[in-house]
Amino acid sequence: MTAELTVHETIALLQQHGRTDYSIWSERNGLPLRRIDTGWQVTDTGHDWLLYRTEGGERVTQYRCYTSESQVCAELLAGVLGAPPPPPRPGAEAAFDTLLARWRHTPWRLRPATRAQLRDALARLGVPGSAYSLHGGAFEGRLCLEQRTEGWRVHRVRSGRTEPLTPWTTEPSACAEFWRRLVDEDLPTLLGADPAALPTRPEPVAAPDDLTIPEALAILNRSGSRPPLGLLAPSHGIHQPMPGGDDVANLHELPDGHWELRYTERGQTSVQASYTREGDAAADLIAPHYSAPGIASPDRHADRFAPTRYEQLLHHWRQHPWHTSPSSIQELAIALRDFGFPYDSYRLAGGRAADGLRLAERLDSWRVYRVRDGEVLGETRHATAGQACAEFWRRAVDELLPGLFAR
Structure with missing residues (x-):
């Protein structure tokens, strides 16, 4: 060659x-x-x-x-x-809007396996034709996919020198390498054209099926972990206050069906949390078991690395979060912390007291869903924690993360 x-x-x-x-x-x-x-x-x-x-x-x-x-x-x-490249982007619009639109297309989930599929995907993402070549050539700075008589190769020319790369024997493998490099290296800063609009996909609303106190206790017993917390729930026949009267916490069911977490120290009792739904109280009962490792310290948030929304989203793109694959609650919590997800944007113990993405263990399954105004949206059920963590992370990267910068 x-x-x-x-x-x-x-x-x-x-x-x-x-x-x-x-x-x-x-x-x-x-x-x-x-x-x-x-x-x-x-x-x-x-x-x-x-x-x-x-x-x-x-x-x-x-x-x-x-x-x-x-x-x-x-x-x-x-x-x-081939086909003619997409027309140049008219006017000068905010870089953030283009980057946000490209993120919402989730290009890392696409798997173009032919040159024609690459061409269609590039057009949908609004990538300027001057940024790539699907037929090779020594174009300075362009990412090139090149078919040769002996096979395929992906390369880029920098300062007149072609990067040495091992040739690929098949078109799908070469297209996969081209797409990986485009998404990871080039795509976030190619702002010459707007991506095509995505069709709206309404999230189905699920009927509330909230966690109960008995189910939460069963889950805790199954895991072998029970927080040092007393429980007084007359409607369930549970009367298990913490022994002693000082430095103790008890979860109380009130006559009106609401719940309070009360803490007593030196003879003084204060209300630490109030709940209008039993499901939220039950979720908090098991929340410390799952959520503590995921608390994101402020110095991990994107605004500590960049002053503008565009630069913050660009910072997260360049972290390539789609390459992370948490398969356990612990790994998921650490990934959420390390990628700077604000703690109030998700919850790893269910409930629907506030908006955000939720992961909930139930006796029959693991569930992933989003809460908006108290409604459960887009709920999926999974047989194992690993499957649920993978789906939670996918939705966190594809849906939750870009929304944090669109406020």
Whole structure:
């Protein structure tokens, strides 16, 4: 495989695709003048390369001039085999809006396996055509996918030097590498065009199926962990106050169905928390068991690393959170802390007292859902903690994190 794409290799590739709607006139390559009625035409002047398109014998594009053989070959391949790049983004809109729209497209979840699928995905994301080449070429700074007669490769040219890369034998593997590099390295700062709008997907509202105090106790017994907390719940026949009268906490059910967490110290009792629903009191009963490792210290929040919303979202993009795969509650809590999720934006013990993303262990399943104005939205149920943690993290990265910067 030669270092750069050549005219003869380009012709061989076009022949593989059965294309004849092009013409290359190059005396140094032994190619005579051959005019065509409709198609792309290349002229080698001896110093530069000219490319234009004709339809019905009339030129319909401006002459484009290239200084290297590989560039004009790549553009010829793109013209014959590809599609025109998306139009430039009109006007100058906020970089944050573009980056937020790209985040909400969740490009890290896409799996383009062909050049055509890559082209469609790039168009949907509004990536400027000047940022990449799907037919190779020695374009300075562009991320290039290149098909050669021996296989495929992904490369970039920096300061005139092509990065050495191991060739890929199949198109899907090369496309996967191209997409990974584009998403991780290039996409967040390519702000030349707006992504296509996403269709709205309403989250289904689930009927409330709140945790109860007996179920919370069963879950705690199953885990072998019980917080040092007394419990007085007359409706469930539970009367288990903490022994002693000082430095103790008790959860009380009130006559009106509300709940209070009361703490007594030196003869003085204060209300530490109040609940209008039993489910929220039950969630707090098991919350310390799961949530304590996830408390995010303020110095991990994005506003400590960047002053603007755009730079904060960019900071999180460059952390590549989609590469993290927490498979346990402990790992999930640590990931939430390390990526700077504000503690009031999620909860790892269920309930619906406040808006945010929730993970809840129940006796029959693990549940992931979002709370908005007391409603349970988009609830999914999972057989294992690992499955639930994976879904929680996916929703945290794809849905929760960008919303934290859109306020």
